[in-house]
Amino acid sequence: MSYPFHEIEPKWQTYWDDHKTFRTEDGGNKPKAYILDMYPYPSGAGLHVGHPEGYTATDILCRYKRMKGFNVLHPIGWDAFGLPAERYAMQTNIHPRITTVQNINNFRRQIKMLGLSYDWDREVDTTDPDYYKWTQWIFLKIYNSWFDYRIRKALPITKLIDEFEQEGCSKIDCSLYCGDDACCFTADGWKKMTRLEQHNVLANFRLCYIAEIPVNWCEALGTVLANEEVAEWTEKGYSVERRPMKQWMMRITAYAERLLEDAKELDWPTSTTEMQTNWIGRSEGAEIEFALKGFDEKVRVFTTRPDTLFGATYMVLAPEHPLVETITTTEQRIAVDGYRNQAKLKSELERGIDAAKTGVPTGGFAINPATKHEIPIWISDYVLMGYGTGAIMAVPGHDERDHEFAKKFNLPIVEVVAGGDVEKEAYIDDANGVAVNSANDEVSLNGLKFEDAKKRMIDWISAKGIGKGKVQYKLRDWLFSRQRYWGEPIPILHLEDGTLKALDESELPLRLPDLQKFQPSGTTESPLALATDWVNVIDKETGLTARRETNTMPQWAGSCWYYLRYLDPKNNDRIFAAEKERYWMPIDLYVGGAEHAVLHLMYARFWHKVLYDLGYVSTREPFMKLRHQGIILGENMKKMSKSLGNVVNPDDVVKEYGADAMRLFEMFMGPLEEMKPWSTRGVEGVFRFLGRVWRLYIDDERRLNPDIKSVPLTPELERVYHATVKKVGDDIERLSFNTAIAQMMIFVNEVMKSEVKPRQILEPFVIILAPFAPHIAEELWHILGHRQSLAYEPWPAFDPAKLIETTVEIVLQVNGKIRSKIAVEKDMPEHQLEALCLADENVRRHLDGKQIIKKVIVKNKLVNLVVK
RNA sequence: GCCAAAGUGGCGGAAUUGGUAGACGCGCUGGACUCAAAAUCCAGUCCGGCUUACACCGGGUGAGGGUUCAAGUCCCUCCUUUGGUACCA
Known part of the structure; x- marks a missing residue:
C-alpha cells in the first residue's frame, strides 16, 4: 500500500499558504539567514527537473535553519524580460506581457507543488513597472x-x-x-x-x-x-x-x-x-611609445615583457588601427587595403580558428627607442584592436606568436634573453632567462633576470618620458x-x-x-x-x-539587483529601506547554475559595488557563499533534450510519486554540485523509503501505530537516534544531503527492526525528516497529536555522551594487513591492546617465526605489528 | 594548446582529520507471505581461490612510480572525462 501523498501534499500546501507560514519579518532578536535561489526565467516549457535540484537544496537548509532558531529570508521571483517571449510575440502578435503572465502562473503553480517554503509576499517580477522603475533608477x-x-x-x-x-x-x-x-x-x-x-x-x-x-x-x-x-x-x-x-x-x-x-x-x-579571474585577465607590463619614421605621430604598444624591448625587430598593428591609414606607403596601399577588407569580414572568433599567421607590411617604419633601429611595421589580424593599444612590439626571440610570424615572413630574430635557442623557437622562460644584448648608452639590462630587467626598463622609459608601467585587463566595458x-x-x-x-x-x-x-x-x-x-x-x-532612447536594457539588468528588492519589495518611495538592507545583507548562501559564473555573477557584483560606493548598500560583496547545482542528465546519461526524448517533467514525477519523493530523490542522487543522471528506479527507491516511514507511524486505519509507545530506549536505538540527529544536522550544514538521507534510512531500518517503537525518538525524528519531506512530516506531526505546523519546532538536540560506544572494534594488523578484529571496551589502554593482539590466534599465525620490529598502536582504532 | 574540477562494485554513490574501502539506495540471487501476482518482509551480493560450513588466503579505488607501520586520501609522471578559454601581446 502506498501512502496517500495525493491527498496530504495539496492539503499542507494550502495550509502553508493560508497561514502564511513562511512569511518573514524584518528584524527581531533571532540571527538572520538570507538564503537565495537564482530566480528562473519563466519559459513556456515550464519547470525543468534541474530547477528543483537547487531549489530543494536551499529549501532544506531554510527549513532546518528556521528550526535552529534563525530568521530566514527565502524569496523567489521571475526574471521575465527576455528574447523568447518577444520572439513568440513576433510570430503570433500576442503581447509578451500576456505570455509572460501565463508562464509565471505556470511556474508558480509548479514551484508551489514542490512544497518550497518561499515567502510569497516578497515575489518580484522584473517586468512589473513597479520593479523596473528601480532598475531604471539604478541606471x-x-x-x-x-x-x-x-x-x-x-x-x-x-x-x-x-x-x-x-x-x-x-x-x-x-x-x-x-x-x-x-x-x-x-x-x-x-x-x-x-x-x-x-x-x-x-x-x-x-x-x-x-x-x-x-x-x-x-x-x-x-x-x-x-x-x-x-x-x-x-x-x-x-x-x-x-x-x-x-x-x-x-x-x-x-x-x-x-x-x-x-x-x-x-x-x-x-x-x-x-573563471572570473581569467575573464578579467589582469596582466602587468608597460606601455611604450615608438616614434614613426617620417611622421610626428607616435605608436603606443602594450607589452608584458618590457625587458625584451631590445629584441623588438618589427611592429604589428591591428588591421583596424587608426594609424595604418597614415603610415601605409603608396607601394603597399593595395596590399594593405585588401588585407584590411578581408579582416573586416572575419569575426574575432573566426580569426582565432585559423591560427596560421597572415599579414602584410605597411611600408612604414618605427624607431625602436632602445636600439634606435628602424623596424618595419606590419599589419596582421593576430593583433586585436580590442586589447591593449591594438599595436604590439614584436619580439620574435621571446614570443611564440611573433616567432612564428617572423619565421614565415623572414623577419630578423634577435636573442635578448639567454637560455634557449631563438632560431629554433621562442625562449619564453621568465624564471630562468638572463638578459643579453640589451644595452645602449643610457641603460643596460644585461645579466639581469626578468623581474629586475623589467623594473630597470620601466624606470628607463619612464625617465625618458616614452612609457610607463601599466596594468592591462582583458575585461572590456x-x-x-x-x-x-x-x-x-x-x-x-x-x-x-x-x-x-x-x-x-x-x-x-x-x-x-x-x-x-x-x-x-x-x-x-x-x-x-x-x-x-x-x-x-x-x-x-x-x-x-x-x-x-529606443534601446532597451539587456536581460542581466533586472537580475543585477533583484536580491536587493526582495528585502523590501513593496516599497514605493525607495528602492529599499536602508535598515532592512543592513539587517539582511549580505546573502549567506546563493545557489544557482554554473552557466552564470561570469556573466550574471560579475555584472551583479559590479552594480553592487557601484551601489556600495554611492552609499546604498552596506557590504562590498553581495554573495558571500555560492554553490552551483550540477546538471541532471537524462536516464541515458545524455543531456536532457526534446530531440533525445529523455526530458523528465516534474509534473509527471509529482503525479506518480509525489513532491516529497521527488525532493528526496533529487537530493539522494549524489553531491549537489556534481553532474548526475536521472533514474526512475532511484525515485522508486526513495518512494519506498517514504512508504516505510508512513507504515512505521500509521496503521491500516490511518491511526497512529499502536506500537509507538513511551517505553524505555534500548541502547542501540538510543545511539542510532543521537547519531542521526547529529549527522543529519551536520550534513545539512555542509549541503551533503545525500548522506543525510542515507542516515535517516539507517534510522528507519533500525526502528523497523526493533520490537519497541519509542515515541520519544519517533516524534523528534519527524522534525528531522521535515526539511526533506515536509508534507509527510506535517501529516505525521498532526497525527502524533500536534495542532500546529512543525515549521518552527526546535531542531532536536543530541547528547554527545550517547554517541560514544562502550565497546569499539579494534583492527589487528600485521605489516599493515588486517589479520583479525576484536571488540574491546572503549579507551582500553595501549598495553592491553597490544597484549590482546599478541594473544590473537590469527595474528600469531602471521607472526610465526618472525621478529617484531615495530608496534603501532592507535587507541580505539588499531594495532599494527611490523615484522621481519 | 592553456586553466580548473573529477575518475571508487553491474549502476547512483559513501568513506568529514593518512587508520576496517564499498555506508545508503538501485539492480540481481534465494527465501517468506499468496491459488497466483503486485506490494511487503527476511537473507545474500567488490573480484578471485579454497572450503560441507564457520573460517582462511590473494587481489582491488583510471595507469605507473614515490613517501609512510599504514594511502581512495599526501607527492611526482601519465591517461581519460567534464567545464571554461581561444593568437589578450
Missing part, C-alpha cells in the same frame, strides 16, 4: 556617476562638476578617461565651454556612456548580442556579423581591480572564481543596450542640440509603450522606434524637441 545612478581612480570608487557626477568649476581637471589624470583625446582645461576653461562641450567632457567620465564600437549584430533577431551571448545564438543557427554601431556601455573595467581583489574573500567554488522591445526602457532623452538628458527620478518608471506589432523596426533600432508618440517628445525644461 540613472550609474549614469550620473564617475569613477575616481584617486580613491578607487564611484562618486556622483556633480562632485566632478564641482571640481571642474574649482580647479579644472588639473588634479585628474585625464588619460584614464579620455585616452588620447585628453583635453586639459582650467576652471576658467571649463566655465567658458558651451553646454554641449561640457556635456561631451562629462560623457568621458560617466560610468555609463554611448560609444561607437564594432558589435555583434544579428539580423534575424534584429538585435546586437554581447560577445558572451554570441555562442548561445550561433549554436541555435543564427548568424551574427560585426558592424560598428552606437551602443550604451557600462564602465565595468573601472572596477576590474576591485572585482579581482574582493573575490578573494568569497566562499565560492574555485572554478567560478578562477559592458555592452548594455539591446534593440529589443521586451526589456527595460533606458530613461534617456536625446535632445536636438546633440546632448543627452537623463530623466528625473520623479519621471520613473518610464513605461514600455503598447505596440500593435512586434516586428523589428527594419532599421537597427528596436521596435520601440515605431511607437512614434512615445519616442518623440518635447523636453519640458529646455523646450527642445527630443527623442527617447
